[in-house]
Amino acid sequence: MDNIAGSKPTLTWAVHISVVALVLLWLFPTIGLFVSSFRTADQISSSGWWKALFPTEQNMTLRTAAPETQVQEGDLWVIEGNLFEEENSDATIATWGTSSRDLSAYQPGDTAEDDGMRLTVEADGAYRLTSGTEMEGRRGERVFVVAETPPDFTLANYRQVLLSGDSTDSMSKAFFNTLTVTIPATIIPIVIAAFAAYALAWMDFPGRALLIAFVVGLLVVPLQLALIPLLKLHLGIGIGKGYLGTWLAHTGFGLPLAIYLLRNYMVGLPRDIIENARVDGATDFQIFTKIILPLSFPALASFAIFQFLWTWNDLLVAKVFLIDATGQTTVMTNQIVELLGTRGGNWEILATAAFVSIAMPLLVFFAMQKYLVRGLLAGSVK
């Protein structure tokens, strides 16, 4: 396959360029969110995030200090200082002028002469204004500059979202709630499914084929169907809305995939090992815990990642089974949807909150991608 591309350099280049384009197109949205989370509200609303990566040019009107600060040096009256004094910025001056019509009249370091006054402005905003006669008036001279501001990023949004404890913006509580939902909802189905998968893979009993078909069928049942009946059930038996019901629901909804993935994997394990162990007198329970489980680690890991991503990113189950009127048990996805409502225009908070919620899945994704891909292949390719 590669040799076709190799024989035609132009085609190879076309492939490289198209892949670069494709990757950039796919990354662009996420990077936008990431960059925006480090910008202030003003910056976000005044320019597109893609401009934040480069220095921005800005036309500014600045003033020298007032004549009352002048000092006499020999026969000159002098005012010295920095044009950016009040702005406190790290901008640099590209060009400047003494008239609003010509901003590029002088370069930094040049000296302008006008009515016997001489003005020198440096790139960092330092200036020296001298005059042969005493300067008058109450306000300083105006200087028109084109200033270049370097990219400027801030962690203030993360402080606001993670540490402030602000009741609408804070994600820290939602973060821990999400964690509380996710971990039991990932581990418990694995344990239950592993035993069932072993029985379906290696134990012989009537109705096994039917049960496997049953699991495959349940694999695609939309969980929308389960919402009302289960909510009714939970309210009926007194669990109500809360973590317990959510863990149970996630367990139930995750089981078909777990059983299906694990069974497919276990069936592929070498028959010899298991039969030798049987001959040596091992019970099914021992075979399962001592042989099958350790060998099935890749499949267990695959499912664990699926279930983790799914429960972490879930909104529907949490909304139906977990979040009650008090809102104490809100999860991050729900918190973000609420922020979209209350703070639809505040991109700095939204972007940061969204990034906090997707950081963990991204971490898991990049760390354990191998298992995720394996699981996908086992789960869909037949």
Add this chain to the structure above:
Amino acid sequence: MHPALAGLVTIVIGVGGCLAYFWLSNQFLDKVLFPAKGPQAGRNINRANQIRPWLFLFPALFALGLYLAYPVVETIRLSLTERVTQADGTTVYEFVWFANYVQMSADPKFWEAMFNNMLWLIVVPALSTAFGLLAAQLTDRIWWGNVAKSLIFMPMAISFVGAAVIWKLIYDARPPDTNQIGVVNAIYVSLTGNDPVQLLTVPFWNNFFLMIVLIWIQTGFAMVILSAALRGIPEETVEAAIVDGANPFQIFFKIKVPQIAGTIVVVWTTITLVVLKIFDIVFAMTNGQWGTQVLANYMFNQLFVARDWGVGSASAMVIMLLVTPILVWNVRNARREMR
């Protein structure tokens, strides 16, 4: 109790309980019920082995039955009943035949949702699979293909809600004559000079803007599966085509694609299932306003906003009906494989 602590206790009880159940029930079976000793040892071992699979299966079957099978039946029942509050304050479920379905089919919002869902069903699986195939084919031929794949695959890890925020920023529109911070409008305004457009409120087309979000997420999935399938193609078929003078496009469309047709169908149906249940993206971005309603969101509104369990269940049954062909097909495939 603090929820985190409760979570920890749940893990311990859940996992410990499961293990204890499996161990104790096995012990009980082997030692008490059918001990493998005495005059009937042989018969007892056989009996124990007949029962054991069901011990292993019981928790899973119980959970599956209660959390997936029972709701299907119960939803059918609910969709045929009406919740009535009686004079003494108790609620009863009155059997009303198909009144809920009739009521639903009179609702224009329902037909809007049906129409949009059909649009989604056509567009999203097709484009995701096409982009996935393209990405798989291209990345397979270059040395940094795995890095590229990993980056295109990344949106899979992002929640639908997170993706909704990401894309809302892209579709954002500011008042005319101010700097546009949404990239689509920034390009549109600088190219045409027109006023910026609130993209998510443009009827009909806004559906496609929502679909792009799901395509962006699902392309990585299609790519990973199809890339594995492409690698499984026997080298000889491609080499024979080269010898016969086929150009790269012919090789791709006439040699490779037919050989992975089965995988393409699997990818297509898997994405179709996701599309049928799509809820979060619409809920977070438009909540079905401006003509973007879809079935799952319609159902959510009926259940939790209008609080009409009858119509809500009826619309859930519509989703179930749409899924059923895939369900049957999957089950038949699985059974054929086992033979």
